[in-house]
Amino acid sequence: MNKKISHYLELAARWHVFFLLFIYGSGKLLGGQFYRRGHLPDEIANTPLIELSGFDLAWSFMGYSYGYILFIGISQLLGAFLLLFEKTKLLGVLILIPILTNIIVFDMIFFDKYGALASAILYFLLLLLILYFNKDKLKKAIQSLTYVKKEPTTFVIMEKWKTALIVALIIGIIFGVEQIFVNLLGH
Incomplete structure (x- = not known):
């Protein structure tokens, strides 16, 4: 056009x-x-x-x-x-x-x-x-x-598992705190 x-x-x-x-x-x-x-x-x-x-x-x-x-x-x-x-x-x-x-x-x-x-x-x-x-x-x-920069794969897989576990733990903490507030303030 x-x-x-x-x-x-x-x-x-x-x-x-x-x-x-x-x-x-x-x-x-x-x-x-x-x-x-x-x-x-x-x-x-x-x-x-x-x-x-x-x-x-x-x-x-x-x-x-x-x-x-x-x-x-x-x-x-x-x-x-x-x-x-x-x-x-x-x-x-x-x-x-x-x-x-x-x-x-x-x-x-x-x-x-x-x-x-x-x-x-x-x-x-x-x-x-x-x-x-x-x-x-x-x-x-x-x-x-x-865009994600490509990195070597051997070490990266272990780092990704470590990161996933730490992030899951943080999410669990955030969820727990959220539920405390939800229960205190009402649904």
Whole structure:
């Protein structure tokens, strides 16, 4: 594909995802999404849980914790803003892919209308397109993160067993401490 066309397509994908996720992220922070605790619509507050739709249950659950709303909204805004800059676009994609994966699964499970799901899938596909256009950079980054220097094998096998035993012991200690806290603080 022509380099200039690829550049324009990537830029359009980045800007499109930025604008829409900026709107969604801001909406979360400004109270435009979710039924917030203390601000439930009367028809939701007065309906038995068993009679609520999946959407209403999900929207109420997601709105229960303002801290969670802040986390999701700020994460969406951060990832979206990182898409705007050449040096940070891949970091933005890597932040947004798990967020959009969660949104897609959430919408598939809880919603009975699929407009929001279609939009989330489109944003996800646009992020994959950005990764595709940057596949060489991504490949280098993965190789850099996963490169392991080859060592002679005779001594290495004994060292690996020793390391595995020490790590297993440390994991056992960490697990024990964790369980003490879980039991003290409750499940």
